[in-house]
Amino acid sequence: MSFKETDIDIHKEITELKSLIRDVPDFPKPGIVFKDITPLLHRPWALQKVIDFIGNRYIGAGVEIVAGIESRGFILASALAYKIGAGLAIIRKPGKLPYRTISATYTLEYGEDSIEIHEDAIQEGTKVVLIDDVLATGGTMSAAIDLVERLGGNIISVDFLLELTFLNGRKKIEERGYPVFSLIKF
Numbered sequence: 001m002s003f004k005e006t007d008i009d010i011h012k013e014i015t016e017l018k019s020l021i022r023d024v025p026d027f028p029k030p031g032i033v034f035k036d037i038t039p040l041l042h043r044p045w046a047l048q049k050v051i052d053f054i055g056n057r058y059i060g061a062g063v064e065i066v067a068g069i070e071s072r073g074f075i076l077a078s079a080l081a082y083k084i085g086a087g088l089a090i091i092r093k094p095g096k097l098p099y100r101t102i103s104a105t106y107t108l109e110y111g112e113d114s115i116e117i118h119e120d121a122i123q124e125g126t127k128v129v130l131i132d133d134v135l136a137t138g139g140t141m142s143a144a145i146d147l148v149e150r151l152g153g154n155i156i157s158v159d160f161l162l163e164l165t166f167l168n169g170r171k172k173i174e175e176r177g178y179p180v181f182s183l184i185k186f
């Protein structure tokens with residue numbers, strides 16, 4: 001963000017980014033309207049804008065680790081880690097990580113799953129930003145928070161590209177005492 005940008009400009013840019021998210025009805029199951037972020041990712045300026053909007057919030061904040069959730073969360077997490085000069089911790093679906101892991105199970109808008117992290121990915125007291133593409137029910141992110149808490153990480157923010165506000169996932173995370181940021185709201 002440059003100094004010349006006003007709130008109106010920022011609102012306009014976010015509206016433009018929002019228009020690049022495509023609804024795909026009945027995916028992956030009947031009744032689910034899937035928010036497809038690939039049209040946004042296809043535009044070079046759009047991914048850059050997203051990472052700048054999110055990353056500029058952390059200038060001088062001393063974030064040490066960005067933790068991203070497989071798989072769409074990885075797209076944002078690695079770019080954000082690069083932008084703010086933090087390390088990257090990857091939270092993966094079961095059986096993918098080679099070293100010793102801890103795991104947590106959760107319910108999704110469309111199923112149940114588990115996630116894992118390497119037990120040495122985050123040290124006690126490390127300043128962590130958690131990021132994923134979508135906040136729906138908040139189940140995935142709550143499980144990710146469990147993992148980071150169990151490793152002793154100091155979570156300073158929980159960020160998303162987009163939030164499905166009608167599913168109230170934000171409440172689940174805020175109740176645990178963490179700030180939630182989402183760039184785009186539906």
Ligand SMILES: O=P(O)(O)OC[C@H]1O[C@H](OP(=O)(O)OP(=O)(O)O)[C@H](O)[C@@H]1O
Pocket residue numbers: 069070071072073107108109113132133134135136137138139140141169
């Ligand atoms: O708030 P929740 O209800 O938990 O839903 C949000 C999660 O659902 C999607 O992941 P998905 O499991 O579909 O994995 P993917 O990123 O590999 O497509 C999305 O990327 C979030 O991680």
Ligand SMILES: Nc1ncnc2[nH]cnc12
Pocket residue numbers: 032033034035036109110134136137
């Ligand atoms: N409706 C949705 N679209 C995209 N990703 C999701 N993750 C959970 N619900 C989703």
